[in-house]
């Protein structure tokens with residue numbers, strides 16, 4: 346599907362049904378189909394989820410058949426009168442969109458674990474049920490977080506650049522030295538499934554101690570990785586590596602700011618694979634450029650994409666990825682399947698596999 350970005354978006358209306366002799370739908374089937382719930386899918390989703398929707402015979406759906414987001418104006422038109430909506434994290438689901446959709450909309454299914462793009466208050470007010478896709482992406486996100494942490498702490502991007510561009514003169518005693526995980530303290534900000542999965546993967550690197558902070562201690566999760574609950578300040582002070590794994594909420598917005606960075610060691614590495622909005626990027630730039638902290642690895646930024654002219658891109662000690670933490674074929678297909686199943690279950694009035702409590 347390499348050409349999908351080039352192709353003009355096509356709208357698909359898909360339903361599986363018997364055909365008449367002329368290859369068209371029989372009028373009985375047409376009548377039956379027109380009574381099926383109407384669903385709008387805001388993006389090309391990976392094939393496994395699409396197949397579930399097609400094979401269900403339970404919905405008639407239109408798809409924004411593109412790898413790029415549906416323009417807002419188009420989206421506002423397309424959602425009119427739908428019963429269900431399957432979206433991805435680039436769609437802002439707010440009062441304007443819900444008003445445009447109207448009272449038929451009963452179920453929203455987002456192909457994401459994060460839900461900061463959804464106005465939960467507006468959804469709740471309208472009695473719209475919401476499905477999301479936790480768990481299925483935990484392994485992929487944890488894996489990528491470890492990769493980003495090592496890439497940042499061992500300066501791999503700088504190193505390959507030097508090797509390719511003639512900077513590799515000879516073996517030097519302190520050239521391209523970084524910081525190692527062995528005997529380190531790893532701090533996790535926001536301990537959930539992903540934080541635990543990251544710690545499990547880091548433990549074999551001989552990490553000395555795991556610490557975490559959250560709204561409250563989470564002993565069941567923490568015991569799996571032998572992590573100690575500490576205050577936010579202690580997390581900043583003690584962590585050699587600090588991984589942000591919290592959701593973006595009004596409480597966590599820009600919580601990683603100069604207050605945090607100023608308490609961190611100047612040998613510490615900051616990693617964020619949650620949401621860019623939890624970081625004050627000006628403060629992060631300041632901390633990195635003045636040597637307040639040693640490095641940062643970011644899979645998420647504000648905005649996304651981060652403009653190539655952004656000052657953070659000028660820093661050697663900042664590694665920036667284009668929001669790829671869950672980007673494995675297996676995981677994206679699992680997210681797509683879960684989102685499709687959540688939608689269908691919700692439309693049948695049954696409990697979803699993963700439903701947000703509003």
Ligand SMILES: O=C(O)C(=O)CO
Pocket residue numbers: 434456457458459460482668669670671672
């Ligand atoms: O599912 C999410 O919330 C993501 O950020 C995708 O990686």
